Amino acid sequence: MTDVALGQRPLPVGSTRRNTVAWWGVLCLIGTEGALFAYLLFSYYYTALQLGDDFGQPRHPQLELSLPNTIVLLTSSVFVWWGDRSIKRGQSAQFFIGYGIGLLLGIAFLVIQTFEWRSQTFSLTSGVYGSLFFTVTGFHMAHVIVGVLALASILVWAALGYFDENRCVPVLVAAAYWHFVDAVWIAVFFTFYLTPYFW
Amino acid sequence: MAPRDIERVPEIGVASDVYGGTLARTWETEPGIAGFFSTVDHKQIGIRYIVTAFVFLILGGLEALVMRIQLARPGQNLLTPEQYDQLFSTHGMTMIFLYALPVLSGFSNYLWPLLLGARDMALPRLNAFSYWVYVAAGIFMYVGFAIGAGPNDGWFNYVPYASGPFNPGMSMDFYALGMIFLGISTTVGAANFLVTLFRTRAPGMSINRIPILIWGTLTASAANLLVVPAVSLAFFLLWMDRQFGTHFFDVASGGQPLLWQHLFWMFGHPWVYAIVLPAMGMVSDGLPTFCRRPLVGYTPVALSTVATMILGFGVWVHHMFATGLPSLALSFFSAASIIIAVPSAVAVFAWTATIWTGRPVITTAFLFFSSMIVLFTIGGVSGFMTGSVPVDWQLTDTYFVVAHLHYVLIGINLFPVVGGIYYWFPKMTGRMLDERIGRWNFWTMFVGFNIAFLPMHLVGLWGMPRRVYTYPAGIGFDWLNLIVSIGSFIFAIGVLLLLVNVVRSLKHGAIAGANPWDAPTLEWSVSSPPPPYNFAVIPRVVSRHPLWEDRLKEREVRSATQEGLLLDHGRETIATTPLDAVPDLILKMPEDSYMPFALGVALAAGFTGLLLHWWWLVVIAGIAVAASIVIWLWPERELGQVAGVAP
Numbered sequence: 001m002t003d004v005a006l007g008q009r010p011l012p013v014g015s016t017r018r019n020t021v022a023w024w025g026v027l028c029l030i031g032t033e034g035a036l037f038a039y040l041l042f043s044y045y046y047t048a049l050q051l052g053d054d055f056g057q058p059r060h061p062q063l064e065l066s067l068p069n070t071i072v073l074l075t076s077s078v079f080v081w082w083g084d085r086s087i088k089r090g091q092s093a094q095f096f097i098g099y100g101i102g103l104l105l106g107i108a109f110l111v112i113q114t115f116e117w118r119s120q121t122f123s124l125t126s127g128v129y130g131s132l133f134f135t136v137t138g139f140h141m142a143h144v145i146v147g148v149l150a151l152a153s154i155l156v157w158a159a160l161g162y163f164d165e166n167r168c169v170p171v172l173v174a175a176a177y178w179h180f181v182d183a184v185w186i187a188v189f190f191t192f193y194l195t196p197y198f199w
Numbered sequence: 200m201a202p203r204d205i206e207r208v209p210e211i212g213v214a215s216d217v218y219g220g221t222l223a224r225t226w227e228t229e230p231g232i233a234g235f236f237s238t239v240d241h242k243q244i245g246i247r248y249i250v251t252a253f254v255f256l257i258l259g260g261l262e263a264l265v266m267r268i269q270l271a272r273p274g275q276n277l278l279t280p281e282q283y284d285q286l287f288s289t290h291g292m293t294m295i296f297l298y299a300l301p302v303l304s305g306f307s308n309y310l311w312p313l314l315l316g317a318r319d320m321a322l323p324r325l326n327a328f329s330y331w332v333y334v335a336a337g338i339f340m341y342v343g344f345a346i347g348a349g350p351n352d353g354w355f356n357y358v359p360y361a362s363g364p365f366n367p368g369m370s371m372d373f374y375a376l377g378m379i380f381l382g383i384s385t386t387v388g389a390a391n392f393l394v395t396l397f398r399t400r401a402p403g404m405s406i407n408r409i410p411i412l413i414w415g416t417l418t419a420s421a422a423n424l425l426v427v428p429a430v431s432l433a434f435f436l437l438w439m440d441r442q443f444g445t446h447f448f449d450v451a452s453g454g455q456p457l458l459w460q461h462l463f464w465m466f467g468h469p470w471v472y473a474i475v476l477p478a479m480g481m482v483s484d485g486l487p488t489f490c491r492r493p494l495v496g497y498t499p500v501a502l503s504t505v506a507t508m509i510l511g512f513g514v515w516v517h518h519m520f521a522t523g524l525p526s527l528a529l530s531f532f533s534a535a536s537i538i539i540a541v542p543s544a545v546a547v548f549a550w551t552a553t554i555w556t557g558r559p560v561i562t563t564a565f566l567f568f569s570s571m572i573v574l575f576t577i578g579g580v581s582g583f584m585t586g587s588v589p590v591d592w593q594l595t596d597t598y599f600v601v602a603h604l605h606y607v608l609i610g611i612n613l614f615p616v617v618g619g620i621y622y623w624f625p626k627m628t629g630r631m632l633d634e635r636i637g638r639w640n641f642w643t644m645f646v647g648f649n650i651a652f653l654p655m656h657l658v659g660l661w662g663m664p665r666r667v668y669t670y671p672a673g674i675g676f677d678w679l680n681l682i683v684s685i686g687s688f689i690f691a692i693g694v695l696l697l698l699v700n701v702v703r704s705l706k707h708g709a710i711a712g713a714n715p716w717d718a719p720t721l722e723w724s725v726s727s728p729p730p731p732y733n734f735a736v737i738p739r740v741v742s743r744h745p746l747w748e749d750r751l752k753e754r755e756v757r758s759a760t761q762e763g764l765l766l767d768h769g770r771e772t773i774a775t776t777p778l779d780a781v782p783d784l785i786l787k788m789p790e791d792s793y794m795p796f797a798l799g800v801a802l803a804a805g806f807t808g809l810l811l812h813w814w815w816l817v818v819i820a821g822i823a824v825a826a827s828i829v830i831w832l833w834p835e836r837e838l839g840q841v842a843g844v845a846p
Binding site for chain 2: 003004006008009010011012013014015016019020021024025028029031032033035036039040042043046047050051054055056124125127128129131132135149153157161162163164166167169170
């Protein structure tokens with residue numbers, strides 16, 4: 001590889017955009033958390049395949065709440081993406097709107113999800129399917145709660161005037177985590193709500 | 200605000216004493232108790248890791264000695280079966296989780312920034328946090344052992360033995376929660392190594408110029424990031440089964456006991472490589488220094504390090520050959536397990552060729568590094584044998600496997616680690632270890648180890664099962680077990696000699712100087728022990744052997760260690776691009792902080808609450824955890840995280 005010259009070239013100082021250590025750190029976090037959900041879903045599919053017809057999952061999982069709720073969560077990602085783009089362009093007002101709505105939609109997801117939990121005919125201890133359902137969706141909910149707290153912290157810090165288009169790494173980090181949590185939901189939703197229809 | 204408002208042209212200059220003094224004031228840790236709990240200096244954290252890991256090594260070793268007294272003769276009654284179960288399980292847990300990886304994390308923590316030409320790890324506070332969690336998790340699990348509730352189903356803890364109905368009491372709950380807790384430490388540590396490698400190398404240290412130790416720890420860290428969640432999840436599901444009546448492993452309700460084995464070994468086998476690859480890297484870097492030549496085959500060794508790990512993801516079922524899986528699966532995993540001999544052999548041949556074509560200087564460190572090649576080969580061959588399904592069916596759960604795993608773990612972890620202590624102790628303390636005690640240390644350990652573990656192959660081939668607390672007289676196991684027990688005590692005396700040497704040399708060892716071994720890499724370009732800021736100027740690197748360039752004369756250009764980037768506006772170091780290491784950012788490094796310790800304490804309280812079902816404590820600890828994280832991450836002006844601060 002080539003040698004590096006130490007030219008008199010100006011370099012950015014401190015936390016800025018995607019070359020900071022924090023950005024690489026959140027990528028590692030997403031990697032390890034992604035692996036966690038892969039193992040959770042592996043546990044589901046492994047048990048399902050071993051048990052076959054005895055698995056006891058509903059043939060037609062209810063989509064009345066879960067499908068709209070999926071749309072709520074994905075929409076929140078769109079708003080967060082828009083807020084993220086706005087702060088990088090220095091558009092503070094749009095950022096607050098984007099993250100604010102993203103946060104509210106995240107909370108809405110959690111509320112709807114508790115109704116979804118309460119409407120199930122099985123429970124955590126009724127059988128291995130119920131154990132898997134509530135544990136996997138519970139893990140996801142815990143991640144949504146962390147994401148909501150992260151978005152809330154970002155909004156507080158932004159309100160204190162900490163961020164502009166140069167100094168906005170925490171905003172980007174929280175957005176990355178939020179998109180990850182939403183992407184995981186797609187995998188969880190597909191696994192628990194859609195695959196039984198094709199079983 | 201335009202981007203140029205946050206930019207600065209870094210000054211280039213020469214390291215002077217006055218300048219070093221200024222830097223030292225910026226970087227040094229407060230003395231006393233305050234500094235102890237708040238430091239983020241990778242050198243202090245690294246040494247703490249090594250010392251703590253050795254405390255656990257000694258505990259695990261004493262447990263082994265008690266077992267060897269019990270097994271020295273047939274029909275002994277020193278231990279009850281339950282005590283024996285807890286001893287061998289705690290021994291495994293201690294050695295594999297609390298010693299083997301943490302000790303390598305210690306070396307890597309200490310050495311990485313020095314090898315890479317940086318002033319600290321990329322995420323120094325996370326580094327401190329990783330250590331505190333490791334200590335807390337270790338204490339957590341040992342509290343269980345101390346009150347008679349240590350793990351008692353082997354370190355791999357199979358269900359249904361570990362399930363509630365078959366294992367009442369708190370043993371499994373201590374172990375399950377402790378392992379989840381420890382997983383946090385391993386994971387954040389692994390992330391820190393990855394970010395450090397990709398962001399904080401000295402200018403010019405492109406990816407093909409990093410020392411092999413870096414390749415080893417990098418590979419291990421990438422694997423840990425991906426596999427630790429498997430074991431944490433397995434233990435979490437077990438804990439749920441035990442405490443909340445879920446059915447993951449409960450056969451009567453459709454639970455899958457083999458799911459435990461899959462999750463455990465998907466983690467467990469890559470972990471085996473994670474606890475040897477960095478140690479192999481230490482040999483690859485240390486051995487050439489004493490052979491007076493660069494490592495033979497840098498590129499094949501680096502690539503085979505990565506290849507070993509990639510293959511290592513696909514061999515976990517060889518721990519499960521005797522569980523009745525379909526023969527197609529067995530064939531695949533058997534083939535993968537056997538193929539892994541190829542990258543391992545690459546390293547062995549490279550080390551052998553390095554000694555063969557070099558001019559070896561026989562020091563204690565050299566003896567430990569080179570003997571590791573022999574032990575690795577023996578352990579590799581027995582592993583190759585058990586990789587074959589029919590052989591494994593014959594040998595699984597016998598002492599042959601115990602012999603194999605000790606040749607691998609002691610041979611490729613402990614021997615390189617002790618060699619590494621002889622090699623880097625002068626750098627860490629400024630004093631040499633005594634070479635005369637060192638020879639006694641080496642030969643006692645080497646002879647004791649082989650007397651202890653070579654006969655285990657035979658006793659295993661003759662059919663002695665693992666994990667039995669005693670055996671009857673007159674079936675041919677007696678004299679071999681006595682030899683094993685004698686060997687284990689000789690080995691223990693060898694380890695004791697190491698401790699004697701360390702304690703003695705801390706005060707009376709010869710003064711080392713910056714580069715006592717005339718070694719080639721960057722850590723030897725700074726004083727021993729290094730100053731708190733590591734490098735007065737950030738070095739610029741043009742080869743793999745910055746300090747041997749005048750002799751090797753591979754190229755015209757030379758690396759610069761005395762003139763380079765100054766970076767003295769507070770705690771700063773340079774960030775470079777991931778592959779070519781071109782400077783692209785001036786990193787603001789954090790000050791010392793109590794938050795890593797506070798977060799560790801909050802987590803420990805939370806896990807204690809979970810263990811005892813003190814839900815009020817769990818709630819308080821949860822709030823404390825969240826608050827600690829928010830305070831920790833609160834944007835700071837000094838770190839250039841807040842808008843409108845001059846660079």
